[in-house]
Amino acid sequence: MACSTNALWAGETTWFCCGAAWGPCGSAGGGACGNCRSSAYHGAWPNASQACWDITRPDLCGEGGIARRGCGSVMNVRHQCSGATVCISIADCGPRTKSFCGEALCCGGTCRTNRVLDLTPAAFSAIGSLSSGMLPVVITE
């Protein structure tokens, strides 16, 4: 299955590490899907499963409509400001949307609210700088 252009969601993305890694990331493990790797174009989705949803709770931030997309789902992630894109597959559960309700990132006259995606360093750095920490993105599938 390849990335496509059907609208899925839009919001903020952060980055996280998973799989074999150095430093504090070493304790992250392979994620909810077991195969997550920092060096792969992987991502974490807040509705990867019911158990995942119970942890991330995007509905508490008004993002209750986020569709279920399980392990292996493919998504195209576009940086809203620069247009840079990366194609990822879902390999973990995240981010903790409920802890950061109401945050907004704006550019191009449009604001994106709430953390709805986490990307591995490989995927995040393909569309932005890791030291920026967070990006507004448009997600298609």
Next chain:
Amino acid sequence: MSGTADAGKQPGHSSRFGRRGFLTSAAVGGATIVGASALGALDADAAFAAPSRSLDPAVTQTTFVEGRIGAIRGSMLHVAGSLGETHRIQVTNATSLWKVRTTTLDAVEVGDGLYARGVEMPDGSIAADAVWVNIVNLYTTIQGIQKDRLHLAHHNRELVAHTVPETAASYAGSALTPDLSRLRIGQPAQVLGAWRPADDSIDVVRVTVGH
């Protein structure tokens, strides 16, 4: 004038400042772009209509490398990947280097971890566009606040996070500020920082907390 040094990349102190003077006048004399896009309106659908680039899932023009530095020879970093692979990363004067702050090769040490993005060369090495050394971005809970450090819970273990001059905080989506006084014990916090291999603590660059 203040800012990061560039001594490792430029021939000398005076030429660096001469070059900066040239770049400053080029920058200040550049095209001025005015736009309050940061204050834009909420629009759920507009962005989907915006043009997009390649959607080919497997193809990216750049290569990504992750691992720990085993040796530094000149401007070549020899990196052992966490999955057992090895890489050679060429740092050029066009490469951005991050380690707590924007820095130079002098600050990079054997044993550091890194993420790098670049272009693969015919000889198999990677000409780095950007290298982030020891960078971490962790979901944590604040468990203690002291004058020079935070105590964080991360993956069920305590992590000591030192504040540095660059440490900034963002509260509920506000702009980054050096004011850390509004952090509270018990708050979930996203912490971007740099791992210290020597004692397994981190230097905090950015703390983001919600409401």
Next chain:
Amino acid sequence: MFTTSAMSAVSASSPLGLLASVLPVPTAGLLAATGAGKLFGRRLRARAARTALPRLTGGNQRATLVLRVTGGAELLLAVALLAAPGRVLPGVGTALLGLGFLVYLGLARRVAPESSCGCTANDTAPITWHSFARAAAVVLGGAAAVAGGRPWWEAAGQDPVPAAAVAVAWAALLAHLSAGPGPGWRIPLRRLRLRLFGNPLGGREQPVPVAASVELLERSLAWETAAPLIRSGLVEHWDEDGWRILHYSGARHDRACACDRRVSVLFAMDAEAHLDHTLGQVIRVSVVDEETGEVLTPEAVPEPRRRLPLAG
């Protein structure tokens, strides 16, 4: 129902007798707290999902039910331990519950090593020796109730100081084990210190962080316009005459040589500007050829996706 007076193996006034009389009290306190957390706690489904119970019981719904039933049993035993210290059944029930916890923990460690215990109201920590030790302490509390002589209120009346010391020490041990391997009980102390002495991180008078300038830049039309040229992260930055200069490196396709030429992309912005204080958000962008030093702006700045107000 048997009473302990018929079975009591320890002398009521001996140290063991005192332990037997007093230990059930903090044990009951622990069971009451954890039982109430499971029975009345919010987001129990999320808690159940973090444990090994869904794997062991075949679903999150059943796991939630098991947690609730366990919570009810804990509350009942807590009441019985406090109200009927002379009876055997509460003690046996408590010991069996503790044994059940031990078996569950052992199974959970085998089938889902990264799962949380599910023992207390809000635990997310994986199962450690603390969890096993606390379950063993519950067994011990139950055994003490079976072996106990005097009701706890009599022991408290006759030997108030030793009884209180034993109760407090056992309660502290249980609290420590319940807190898990983290700082646990130190957090309330840290909170108290902050309340008394204020936040020690206050009063950091600093200029606008570079990260705040970068944040503003990355949300700007200047960035959107120049982004296709940029390949690096921030290479260097410096402040001069109120300007903050941010230097990135990039590449520009040169049709003449059909190759990419290295360029510096420079942004100049007000050093005091940030997202909450944009100062008109005037950002200047320049592109300089790295080899020739030629300033390529504005021809190198690509056509923006929207009409931009360009000046200068």
